[in-house]
Amino acid sequence: MREFFRSSAVRVALAFVLATTVATTAVFALVYFQIGAANEARNRLILEDEAAKSVNRSIDELRNAFEVRMTHDLRRLDYAALFGADRKILFGNIDVLPAISLDGKSHYVTASRAPGGDNRLEPAIFVARERPDGTILLLGRSLLETLAFRRIVQSALATGLAPMLLLALAIGAFFARRASRRLTTIHDTIALIMKGDTHLRLPVRSRNDTIDKISRDVNLMLDEIMRLLVQIKGVSDNIAHDLRSPLAVVHAQLERGLESSGDEQLRTVVKQALTHIDKAMLTVSALLRLADVEYGPKSSKFRPIDLSAICTDLFEFYEPLATSKSIHMTLETQSPVPILGDGDLMREAVSNLIGNAIKFTPEHGTVSVSVTQEDGRPVVRVRDNGIGVEPGERDKIFQRFYRTASGHRVPGSGLGLSIASAIANLHDFDLRFDDNDPGAVFEMAGRKK
Amino acid sequence: MTKTTSTRAQTILLVEDEAELANEIKIELDRLGYLVRTASIAEAADAARVGDAAMMIMDRIVFGEDSLKTLEVLRKEGVKVPVLVISALSSIDEKVHGLKVGGDDYLTKPFAMVEFVARVEALMRRLDDVRTTKLRVGDLEMDLIEQTVYRGDTKIDLLPREFKLLEYFLRHPGQVITRAMLLEEVWQYHFSLETNVVDVHISNLRKKIDARGVPSLIVNIRGAGFMLSANA
DSSP states (O other), X not given: OHHHHHSHHHHHHHHHHHXXXXXXXXXXXXXXXXXXXXXXXXXXXXXXXXXXXXTTSOHHHHHHHHHHHHHHOTTTOSEEEEEOTTSOEEEESOOSOOSOOSEEEEEEEEEEEOTTSSXXXXXXXXXXXXXXXXXXXXXXXXXXXXXXXXXXXXXXXXXXXXXXXXXXXXXXXXXHHHHHHHHHHHHHHHHHHHHTOTTOOOOOOTTOOHHHHHXXXXXXXXXXXXXXXXXXXHHHHHHHHHHHHHHHHHHHHHHHHHHOOSHHHHHHHHHHHHHHHHHHHHHHHHHHHHHHHHTOOOGGGOEEEEHHHHHHHHHHHHHHHHHHTTOEEEEEEOSOOEEEEOHHHHHHHHHHHHHHHHHTSOTTOEEEEEEEEETTEEEXXXXXXXXXXXXXXXXXXXXXXXOOTTGGGSOSOSOHHHHHHHHHHHTTEEEEEEEOSSSEEEEEEEOOO | OGGGGOOOOOEEEXXXXXXXXXXXXXHHHHHTTOEEXXXXXXXXHHHHHXXXXXXXXXXXXXXXXXXXXXXXXXXXXXXXXXXXXXXXXXXXXXXXXXXXXXXXXXXXXXXXXXXXXXXXXXXXXXXXXXXXXXXXXXXXXXXXXXXXXXXXXEEEOOOHHHHHHHHXXXXXXTSOEEHHHHHHHHSOOOSXXXXXXXXXXXXXXXHHHOOTTSOOSEEEETTTEEEEOTTO
C-alpha cells in the first residue's frame, strides 16, 4: 500500500483531486460573495434614492405611498415608517427607529425586528432621513433573501462537492492505475533486457503520449547500443584474429627454434619471429591510436591551421616514395585553406590517404592531391588510378581491420582508413570514397554548416 | 661495432612498476655497458637532485602515481638530468604534455627494444648545448650558418629537408637512429607510417652525399634504423 502511495501516478491523481476541490470551491466562493455584494449595492442605491425623493412629499402622500408599497411592491421595500421629531412612530410597519444616523445614507443593521409583528430578527439595510417638518423617514430592505440565496449556494457546494471529489478520485485512480501498470511493464521489460534478453523492446502504443515518446527513445537507444555491441564484437573478433595469426606463427617459429641444431638456424627463426611480433605491435599501436583519436582531443583545443600547407608538406614528404615506384604525383592547392583543427591529426589523416594511394597504385600510375574551397567548404581529394575498390567492398573499407581481398597482400594494420575517418569526424569533416574508374578518390570535405 | 666502446659507468635511474619490462630494460642496458638502478619516483628524484644520475627513465604512471608531477617539480628546481618518459598513454596531447613539463623524449608503449635503446643512447650522448656552427664527419662538412655542405672540395646541393635530415645525422654520429626518431625530429610527424618513405629519403640523401668507391656514410642497421659512421 505504501508502495502504491509512493508511485508518482497515485500522487498525480491525488494532486488532481486536490486541484479540482480548490477550483470548485473558488468558483462557489466567487458566486457566493459576488451575488451577495451586487444585490446589496443595488438595494442601497434604491433605498437612498427613494428616501431622497420622499423627503419633500406631504405626510398624506407618504402614508398612501407606503400602503401601496407595502402591498404591491414587496420586492423593493420591506420597511417603511415615518417617525415624529420625538422619534415616536407616526405610521409604518416598524416600531422602533434603529440606531443609525439620519443622513439619508444606507446603513447595515445586523438584527432588526421583522415587519409583521412576529419576533424574528433579520439583517437589513436602512436609510433614515430627517424631513423639513422635523419628522423622520425610515426606509429599509430585508437581506433575508440574499442570505437565503447564500445559504443555497453553500448547501449546493456541500452536496455537490462530495460526489465530485469521489468522481475525481475515481478518474484519478483509474488513470494512475493505468499509468502505473504501463510503468510496471516498462520496469519489468528493462529488468529483462538487463538480464540479457537484449532483443526485447519497450511497448509503444499508437497514441504517442509522453510515455510512448520516451519508450520510443529508449528503444532507439537500445538499438544503437546493440549495433555498437555487435560492432565491438566484430572488432574484437578482428583484433583476436589479427593478433592470433602472427602469434600462432611466432609460436610455431619459436618451437622450431627450440629444436634447431645450429646457432645460425636459431638466429633465422628468431628474426622471423621478431618480424611477426612487430606486426602484432603495429596492430596494437594502431588500435590505441584509434582510441586516442576517438576519445581524444576536444575541439576546444583546435587552432587555426592551413590545410593547404599541411598537404603541400605531405606531398613533398611522399613524392620521393612515389618517384621510387615510378608513380607520377601531382599537387593542386589553393593557398591558403584555413580551418580550425588539430594540425598533427589532420597531417596524420591526409598522410594515411596519400600513403594508401601510393600503396595501391602500380608502377607508372598517377596519384594526385588537391586542396580546394568549394562553396566555402574545405575539400581534400586524393585520387589514384590504382586497383581501386570492388563495388561490394566500398562500404566496408572504413570499418576497422577491413582489408580488401587485394589489399591483403599489402602490409598494414588495416586501421589506416578507420583512423583517417575518425580524425575527419572529429573535425566535422566527412571522408568519402568515390570510384575513379580505374582507381579510387578519397574525398575529405568539411560538413555544411 | 660501437657497442664495445660504451663501457661508461654512469647510472641510469629506471622508474618502472612493470617488473618484467623493468628487468628486460635493465638486461639490455647492462649489456650496453650502462649501470641501471631501479628506483621509486621519490628515490629517483632525490638521486637526481644530488647529481647522482646520468639519466632518468620514467614510466608515466607508476603505482597509480603520475610521475610527470615529480618531473615538473625537479625541472622547477633546476635539475637538468635528461629524462625519457615511457608511457602507455599514446595520444599526441599526452606526448606534448610530457615534453612540456620537462621530458626530453617520450616513447609510447608497446615499443621495440631497438627503438628504446636508440632513444636512450641519443639522450646519453646528447651534446651539451654548444653552439656549433660546423658539423663534420670524415671529409663531410656542414656549415650551419652558410647552409652549405661539402664533401671534400665538392659542394653538395641539398633540398631544405635533406639538409635537416643530414644535420640530424651529423649531430648524432655513431648512434642508431630509428625511423620514428627521424619522423619526429626532421619532419615533426608524430604518427607511425605503414610505408617506407623514410628509407626513400635516406637513399636519396645517400646518392647525393656518398662518394664513389667508398662505403656509404649512412648505413642501415637491420631491424632498427640507420647510423652515420663516425669514423668514415
